[in-house]
Amino acid sequence: MTDKPILTTTGGAPVPSNDTSKTAGPRGPVLLEDYQLIEKLAHQNRERIPERVVHAKGWGAQGIFKVTHDISKYSCAKIFSKVGNSCDVLSRWSTVAGESGAADTERDVRGFSLKFYTEDGNWDMVGNNTPIFFVRDAYKFPDFIRTQKRHPKTNLRSPEAMFDFWAAQPESVHQVTILMSDRGIPTNPMHMNGYGSHTFSMWNADGERFWVKFHFKTQQGHKHYTNAEAEALIGKTRESYQEDLFNAIDRGDFPKWTMFIQVMPEAEAGQQSYNPFDLTKVWPHEDYPLIEVGEVEMNKNPENYFQMIENAAYSPSNVVPGIGYSPDKMLQARVWSYADAHRYRLGTHYEALPANAPHAANVQHYHKDGPMRFFTNDFGNADAYYEPNQYGGPVADPSVMEPPLKIDADAFRYPQEVTDEDFVQARELYLNVLEEDEKERMYENYAAAMGPCSKDVKERWYAVLERVHPDYAAGVRAANDRLDTDVNAVPITDDTQIEAAE
Template sequence: MADDQKPMTTSNGAPVENDTHTQTAGWPGPSLLQDVHFIDKMAHFDREVIPERRVHAKGAGAYGVFEVTHDVTQYTRAKFLSEIGKQTEVFLRFSTVGGERGSADTERDPRGFALKFYTEEGNYDLVGNNTPVFFIRDPLKFPDFIHTQKRDPRTNLKSPNMMWDFWSLHPESLHQVTILFSDRGTPANYREMHGFGSHTFMWYTDASNYVWVKYHFKARGGFKTMHASEADRLKAVDADHATRDLFDNIENGNFPVWDVFVQIITPDEARNYKYDIFDVTKTVSQKDFPLIPVGTLTLNRNPENYFAETEQSAFAPSNLVPGIGPSFDKMLQGRLFSYADTHRHRLGANHHLIPVNNPKSTSVQNYQRDGAMMTGNNGGRSPNYYPNTFSGPQVKADISVPQLAMIGNMGRQEYTHPNSDFEQPGILYREVMTEDKREQLIENIVGALGGAIKRLQYRQSALFYLVDEDYGTRVAKGLNLDLNRVIELSKLSQDERVQATLDDEAFKEVASV
C-alpha cells in the first residue's frame, strides 16, 4: 500500500488484511464463524435498506404444488421426495435482482427463482436464479458487487463505470456477464423461464452416505426471451408486464409448469472433476453428469394479498430439511448467514410466524422465545431451556448430516483451482450461441460498456479477448478501440493489466467514478 493511501478498516477501526477471501478451514472450506470481518461487513449490508429488500426488491409470487415423478430415495432421505406421486405445497417468488420495487420487469438482470417447500419436516427453501452461475465465488465481495449495481453515492444515478470497473477487476464474472448480456438477460416473462439452484448442495440418506446435487427447473414452455429493443419498449408501455402476465395466466387457469431435474455427483467424481463443482461461477457439464428427472412444479394459485404474502415472504438457504445439506460453495456458505440475518432485520426476529413463512405441514417446537411481533403463544407455559425434564421438545439424533473430514489451515485461502475463468464462457460463446445470438450479445455489451470510461472499455475488452479472440475483437471494434492495444493488454497478468490502464496517460480523462 502506498504511503498516501488510507488503510481499509473494520467498523471498529482495525485494519483489514484481506477483503476478497472469506476465512475457511483449508481449501475449499467450509467457512468459519470466526471471520468477524465478513460478518461485520455482511451484517451491515443486510441492514442498508428499510424496509425494501436490499436485492430482489421487485418480485411476483404464487402458490403451487411439487409432485415427485421419479424415485430418488437412493440419494436422499428427505420425506417430501420419499415416494412417487407425493405432493408438497410450495410458494415461488420471482424477482429482478438489482432494481428497486418500482423498476421495470424488463431490466437486463438475472431473475430470482426462490422456492419454499412446505414439507412435513419443516420448510425447505431453494433460493436460486434463472442462471446456473453467478458473478463472484466469494461472499466477501457480495456487498461491493451489489453496490456497483445500485446507485452512485454522489449522483444517485446508475453508473456504468461502477459496474464495469468491478467486472473488469474480477475475471470470474465473465461467465455470468456473457449470459446476462445475451438474450437470456431479458426473459420474456416469468412463466417461460428456467430456474436453477445454482449452488451445489448435499443429498444424504444417512450419516455415512451422501452425494452432491445441482437443481434444474425446466419450463414446459421453454426459455423464452426478448430482444433488447422490445425490452426497452415494454419499459415505457408496461413496466410490470411479467408480474401481470404471471397473475393473469394463473387467474385464467393457464398454470405454469416446470419439470424438475438434478445432476448427481459422487464425492470421488467431485474430487477428480476438471471443474470445481463448489465454484458458483462454473457449471457442471450435462454431458458428464446427465439430468435425472425428479418431479414437476406447477403454480396454480395467486396470493390474496401482495404485501402479506409476496412482500413478506422470506427465503433462506439455511432452511434445510433432513436429507439435504449445504456444500463447500463459499457463496452458499455466506448466504446461510446473510439471508436469515436480513429477514431478522427487515421483518423481525419472529418473521417465521408470518403465515406465508410458517410451516404448514408441521409445527415449530423449540426454546426460542419473545422478540418483536411475537404473534403465537410464545411457547405457553412450556420450559424455555434445554435440556429439561418437563416434557420439552427433544433432539432427533438419527438425522445427523454426514461429517466430512477437513484438512488445512484456518485463514483466508487464495482460490487455487487450475481451471481458467475464461474456458466456460468461451465454450458458451463458440459452441452454444448461434451467430444471431452472438451478434445480439455484442450489440448489448457495446451499448452498455460504451457508457463507461475508456480505460474500463479497454480492460474489459481484453478480458473478452481472452475468452475468445472473436468475442474481444468484435467488442473492441464496436467501441472503436485500438485492437492492437486490446491484444497487448490481454497478454498481461490481471494485476499488470489493471495497472497498465491506470498508468496510461490516454486514460486520465476521468479521475473518479
C-alpha cells in the same frame, strides 16, 4: 343497521365513523382524543417495510410440487420417499439490481426462489435463472452489489462501476456472457429456467453423501426480449411480469417447471479440472446428466400480495433432513446472511408470518420474546421454557443427524487465483452454444451497456474477453466503436450546439 360487517378498532371495538375527524365545532380544531384518526395516520406511516437490498422487485404465486421419479437412493428427505408425494410451494421471482419500483424488463439476472412446505419443515430453494454467478467468494458480494446500485454522488446507475468491477473479477465473464446474451431479458417468469446454482448435498438412509445441483426447467419454453423490444414495452408498462404472471394464473394457464438434479458421488469431488464448489462454474451434463425428480405447478394468485410475497423470506439455511450444504464459499455465507436480512427487514419472528410458517404438524422451538411475538410455545407447561428440562419440553432427534462432512484442509485466507479454467466454460458457451446471430445481438447489447464507460474500463474488459476468445473481444470492440461513431456523427444544426461542441 347495515347488513355489512361492522368496522372495528384494532382492539375490536366498533367504530362509529370513518369519514370525519372529531373536532371542537364544525371548523375545528381536531381533538387529540380522536384516537382512530391518530391510529389511522400512524399506521399509514408504518405500513411500508424496508425493501430487500437486492431482489427488491418481485412477483410470486402459490402452487404445488409433486414427485414423479424416485431419488430415494440419493436423499432420505421424506418428500422424496416415494413417487406421488406432494407439498405446497410458494414462489418468488425477481430482478436483482433494481429497486421495488424498477421496470420488470430490465437486462438483469432474475431471482428464482421456491419454498417447499414439506412434512419435515420448510425447504427453500433460493436460486437464480442462471446456473452460475458473478463471484465465488462472499467477501466480494457486497462490493459487487454496490456496483449494481446507485452511485453515491450522481444517484444514477453506473456502467462504469459495473464493468470496472467485472474486469477486476475475471471469473465473472461466464455470467456476464449470459447476461448480455438473449437470455438477459426473459419475457416473464414463466419462460425462464431456475437453478439452485450452488452445489448442495444430499444423503440417503445409509448415510451416503452426494453433491447435487438443482435445476428447474420451464415447460413453457424460453422467450426473451431484445433491448429495443424491452424499451418499447417499458414505455407502455413497467409491470409486464406481474401482469403476465397474474393473468396467466387467473385464466387457468398454470405455469410448470420440471425439477432435475445433477448428482456427483462425494468421493469424486476434486477429480475435475474445475472446482465443483465454485459458483462461477457449471457441471457438464455429459459428466453429470440431469436426473428427473418432479414437477412444480404454480396455480394460485395470493389473495394478498404483501402478506404472501412481500413478506416471503427465503433462505438457504432452510433445509430438511436429507438435504444439506457443501464447501461452496458463497453458499456458506448465504446460509447466515439471508436469515439475518429477514430478521432486519421483517423482524425477529419473521418465520411465524403466514408466508413463512411451516406447514409441518409439529413446529416446536424455544425462541422467545422480542417484537411481535404472536405465537405461543409453552408446550402445555410454563416451566418448559429452556432445554434440557424435566417438564416435557421438546428435545433434539439424533436420528436425523447429517453424516460427517469430510474436510481436510488448513484454515487460511487463500488468495484467489484467476487461471485459464475461469475462461474455459465461457469459451465453450461462446464458441459452441451461441449462434452467430445471437453473438451479433450480444455485441450490440454490450455496446448499449458499455456506452457510458471510460475508455480505460472498456479496454480492461476487452482484455478479459480476449482470454475467452479473440473473436469475442473483437466483436464487442467493433460494436462499441460503431456506437461511438454514431454518437459523434449526430449533425450539429445551430450555433449554440456548435459552441457547446467546441
